Amino acid sequence: MAKIFEIEPVFCDEIPEVLQEGILYITIKHSFANHLCACGCGKKSPTALTPVWKGEWTLTNNQGKVTLRPSLGNWKGQNPYHAHYYITDNKIEWL
Numbered sequence: 001m002a003k004i005f006e007i008e009p010v011f012c013d014e015i016p017e018v019l020q021e022g023i024l025y026i027t028i029k030h031s032f033a034n035h036l037c038a039c040g041c042g043k044k045s046p047t048a049l050t051p052v053w054k055g056e057w058t059l060t061n062n063q064g065k066v067t068l069r070p071s072l073g074n075w076k077g078q079n080p081y082h083a084h085y086y087i088t089d090n091k092i093e094w095l
Helices: none
Strands: 008-011 023-027 032-034 058-062 065-074 083-088 091-094
Touching: 023 065
Parallel strands: 008 023
Antiparallel strands: 023 032, 058 065, 065 083, 083 091
């Protein structure tokens, strides 16, 4: 698989076990998001969503365009640090 440059947010009650590439699954009920790494390696990228004051990831939704902060990274695999990016308005911004 190849790098992706856009992701589709899908709001759900529960995160499915099998994830599809290019989809950011979000459950507000559990304050959690998950997606397959945008580099195409197929690794899951679980993300706990918490308020800013806890220093973890935050998600904003602006009319269906989501932004996730801080950056996301995948440090497992053949190359340590082979994926590092932001999600801004459904776009993948590679670092």
